[in-house]
Amino acid sequence: MADLREQRACIKFCFKLGKTAAETHEILKQDFGDNSLGQAQAYDWYKSLKNGRISADENVAKVRDLILQDRRRSIQDLCNTLGLSYGKCQRILSEELNMRMIAAKFVPRLLQNEQKQHRLEVCRELQQQLQEDPNFLSKVVTGDESWVHGYDPESKQQSLQWNSPSSPSSTSQEQH
Incomplete structure (x- = not known):
């Protein structure tokens, strides 16, 4: 893959120098010997530059900018906004930007009956303690500051x- 990017850069460089x-x-x-592009593909890339087609680097920059504006954009949304193919957007995100989709928030799976029952018992115990001691809640120790989000996803999807490897973890993103 690196060879293809290097060759594309070489084609662009030669084009700007006025080479045929x-x-x-x-x-x-x-330069690339047996790993060089075939004549037809090299000519196609050269022709696309000659016709004023946006370079791959510019597409990568546009995709990066849109994703940084809203990390929850879908690939289809990027395609519609930029006029690129689905495969091209997907390749730019995964190979060029080294990004992948991750869940921004932990969403528990459906609870089993025993887990539901345990939660119900704990809630009833807390309710009983509150009835017995009205000052019960004043004894609860909390941490410093926390932010509560108004958006609770209904599903992990x-x-x-x-996110890219250099992105902050999702837990630190939620606490800003």
């Missing part, structure tokens, strides 16, 4: 967002 497609392909063959 044939000269550019010869340079690629010299709704909380998915794009």
Whole structure:
């Protein structure tokens, strides 16, 4: 994959220097040997630059900007906004930006009956303690500050967002 990006950069460089497609392909063959692009593909990339098509680097920058504005954007939304194919957006996110979808918030699975029963028992005990001692809640120790979000996802799918290895963890993002 790195070779393809390097060759694309070489084609763009040669194009800006005013080299022809044939000269550019010869340079690629010299530099990359057996790993160089075929003549047809090199000519296609050269032609797309000549026709003013946006370079891959510009597409990557546009995708990055949109994702940083809203990490919960879907690939389909990116496609519709940028006019790129689904596969191209997916490749840019995964290979170029090294991003993947992760759940931004932990959403527990459905509780089993015994887990539901245990929660009900704990709630009843707390309710009973409150009835016996009206000052019960004043004895509860809490941490410093915490933020409560008004959005509780109904499913894990709704909380998915794009993250890269350098992104802060989702727990630190929720506490701002």
